[in-house]
Amino acid sequence: MTAPRVAVVKNRRMRIDEIELRIVRLPYRSVFKTSFGAEAGKTAVLVTVRSEGVEGYGEGVMDQLPHYREETIAGATGLMRDALVPDLFASGCDHPRDLYDRWAHLRGNNMAKTAIELAVWDCYARQQGVPLRTLYGGERTEIPVGASLGMNPVAETVASVEKHVAEGYRRVKLKIEPGWDVEMMSAVRERCPDIELTVDANSAYTLDDVELLRSFDRFHLHYIEQPLHWDDLVDHAKLAKQIDTPLCLDESLTSPARVQAMLELGAGSVVNVKVGRFGGITAVHRIHEICVAQGVPMWCGGMLETGIGRAHNIHLATMPGFVYPGDTASASRTYARDITEQQLEASNGVMPVPEGPGLGVTLDRPFLDEVTLSTEVLRP
Ligand code: OSB
Numbered sequence: 600m601t602a603p604r605v606a607v608v609k610n611r612r613m614r615i616d617e618i619e620l621r622i623v624r625l626p627y628r629s630v631f632k633t634s635f636g637a638e639a640g641k642t643a644v645l646v647t648v649r650s651e652g653v654e655g656y657g658e659g660v661m662d663q664l665p666h667y668r669e670e671t672i673a674g675a676t677g678l679m680r681d682a683l684v685p686d687l688f689a690s691g692c693d694h695p696r697d698l699y700d701r702w703a704h705l706r707g708n709n710m711a712k713t714a715i716e717l718a719v720w721d722c723y724a725r726q727q728g729v730p731l732r733t734l735y736g737g738e739r740t741e742i743p744v745g746a747s748l749g750m751n752p753v754a755e756t757v758a759s760v761e762k763h764v765a766e767g768y769r770r771v772k773l774k775i776e777p778g779w780d781v782e783m784m785s786a787v788r789e790r791c792p793d794i795e796l797t798v799d800a801n802s803a804y805t806l807d808d809v810e811l812l813r814s815f816d817r818f819h820l821h822y823i824e825q826p827l828h829w830d831d832l833v834d835h836a837k838l839a840k841q842i843d844t845p846l847c848l849d850e851s852l853t854s855p856a857r858v859q860a861m862l863e864l865g866a867g868s869v870v871n872v873k874v875g876r877f878g879g880i881t882a883v884h885r886i887h888e889i890c891v892a893q894g895v896p897m898w899c900g901g902m903l904e905t906g907i908g909r910a911h912n913i914h915l916a917t918m919p920g921f922v923y924p925g926d927t928a929s930a931s932r933t934y935a936r937d938i939t940e941q942q943l944e945a946s947n948g949v950m951p952v953p954e955g956p957g958l959g960v961t962l963d964r965p966f967l968d969e970v971t972l973s974t975e976v977l978r979p
């Protein structure tokens with residue numbers, strides 16, 4: 600008699616054998632301009648965690664310089680080398696959901712922690728043979744998506760909005776800053792009066808601009824994303840009381856406690872989730888619980904990630920609290936060629952969740968090597 604094959608998911612400690620930190624530089628198809636700068640390409644930290652013959656991937660969303668939030672690639676990789684990686688080698692990991700609290704004594708540095716945590720999650724899910732979304736509690740197999748358009752001349756922007764709407768994108772977001780707002784919104788609204796339209800200021804305004812920001816009410820925006828300072832809640836609460844358009848916070852939200860504070864202050868009523876800003880999946884789960892309980896809409900933001908970070912975002916956005924279309928649009932909008940073998944492409948405004956264990960994507964090794972700036976393999 601043969602023993603029955605039982606798919607027992609063993610709950611045992613992962614031994615972490617090796618961690619690779621790889622810096623890649625991938626050109627954008629066109630320069631992406633926001634109120635904080637113009638970028639011609641992506642410099643990303645790719646983390647590979649190897650455990651007992653299985654590997655998993657994470658991506659860090661910090662930039663070389665701290666233009667979005669304060670973390671940098673140099674600072675983040677330094678913390679990985681000095682503390683996060685040695686801790687994983689020393690203690691392994693029972694379950695990736697434990698790492699957020701385990702690393703809480705290391706203050707801040709959410710993007711560094713997340714890059715490593717996501718690689719452990721992917722590795723863990725691949726070892727268990729389940730898709731990441733299943734571990735997260737995500738039931739959807741596809742997610743609705745919108746598109747974030749960088750700042751471009753008005754005529755070009757209007758044409759781009761129309762193109763994205765024709766492709767089926769569920770929402771269009773325009774990047775704005777003072778002097779680059781009303782004219783563009785007017786032009787877009789004239790051609791597309793009924794689309795779900797939002798704007799993202801990336802902290803370019805101050806409370807001196809209340810009159811101007813109130814004048815945006817006539818464009819019936821779904822929400823205004825992060826109009827004021829990148830770490831502020833109090834001024835956003837003052838602004839929210841003086842305009843009709845809902846505020847969505849991005850940069851200012853860095854933890855479950857900050858989301859709770861936003862709600863208590865009335866600083867915003869919509870949450871942009873970027874797992875890297877929050878410090879990992881456990882933090883997002885706690886925020887998800889707060890938002891679902893209070894009926895606060897969440898959506899999945901993006902940082903023009905490569906296929907690894909994009910696939911992570913897609914799995915994350917399958918959770919039921921992500922009720923607005925996210926920024927996880929087709930990879931081909933951003934990159935002529937990506938580092939994953941699978942093409943992450945939306946059709947009719949819907950992005951399918953990659954299938955298979957873990958992230959469900961594999962690396963295009965030859966291309967990855969072409970775009971690699973440096974590789975460092977750490978061992979116990
Ligand atoms: O504020 O959402 C943002 C890109 C880089 C940094 C910040 C932001 C963005 C985007 C692009 O809006 C979203 C995407 O397509 O990934």
Ligand code: MG
Pocket residue numbers: 799801824825849850871900
């Ligand atoms: Mg934003």
